Amino acid sequence: MKKSISTAAKKKVVIAALEDIKAHDILAIDVRKITPIFDWIILASADSGRQTKALARHVRDKLKEAGSAIVGTEGEESGEWILVDAGDIVAHVMQPAVRDFYNLEELWGEGKFDKIVNSTAPVAVARKRRKKAAAPAAPRKKRAATPRRAA
Numbered sequence: 001m002k003k004s005i006s007t008a009a010k011k012k013v014v015i016a017a018l019e020d021i022k023a024h025d026i027l028a029i030d031v032r033k034i035t036p037i038f039d040w041i042i043l044a045s046a047d048s049g050r051q052t053k054a055l056a057r058h059v060r061d062k063l064k065e066a067g068s069a070i071v072g073t074e075g076e077e078s079g080e081w082i083l084v085d086a087g088d089i090v091a092h093v094m095q096p097a098v099r100d101f102y103n104l105e106e107l108w109g110e111g112k113f114d115k116i117v118n119s120t121a122p123v124a125v126a127r128k129r130r131k132k133a134a135a136p137a138a139p140r141k142k143r144a145a146t147p148r149r150a151a
Contacts, residue, residue: 004067005066005067005068007039007040007088007089009066010040010063010066010068010086010088010089011028011040011042011089013062013063013066013068014042014059014062014063014084014086014089014091015028015042016062017055017058017059017061017062017063018042018044018055018058018059018091018093020058020062021051021054021055021058022051023044023045023046023051023055023093024044024045024046024047025043025044025045025096025099026042026043026044027042027043027044027105028040028041028042028043029041029042029043029105029108029112030112031108033110033112034108034110038085038087038088038089038090039088039089040088040089040090041090041091041092041104041108042089042090042091042092043091043092043094043099043104043105044091044092044093044094045093045094045095045096045099046093046094046095047095047096048079048095049078049079049080049095050079052079052080052081052082052093052094052095053076053079053082055082055093056073056075056076056082056084056091056093059084059091059093060073060084063084063086068086068087068089069086069087070084070085070086071085071086071087072085073085079095080094080095080098081093081094081095081098081099081102082094092104
């Protein structure tokens with residue numbers, strides 16, 4: 001009989017696997033209130049196609065070792081963005097330029113963000129952009145009327 005693994009345990013396994021191979025800007029987003037398809041999205045950045053592939057493979061292997069089924073993986077050919085689908089957890093391993101372009105943090109911005117692991121600038125900048133866009137604009141002050149000169 002195959003042992004089952006909880007969603008929280010899967011999340012820990014994914015984050016630990018990403019940290020093992022030096023992923024950076026690891027971010028977990030709770031999307032249970034946004035979509036019924038999965039519970040958590042985990043985003044991570046890698047410095048090269050080779051590292052992206054190694055990270056995705058390591059995540060997949062560690063999840064299997066822990067007793068999780070893997071629904072599938074996508075993007076292994078190019079290595080720019082690899083998705084590892086473990087059912088209730090979906091891990092996205094991306095190169096920084098691809099991550100900035102697709103900006104999944106903003107797309108899933110309604111979710112609850114866990115603390116960022118190994119945080120560096122790209123995710124911090126994305127969060128600032130999201131906060132700035134969500135903040136209401138400050139009311140403009142009316143300028144005092146200036147008296148007109150008589151001609």
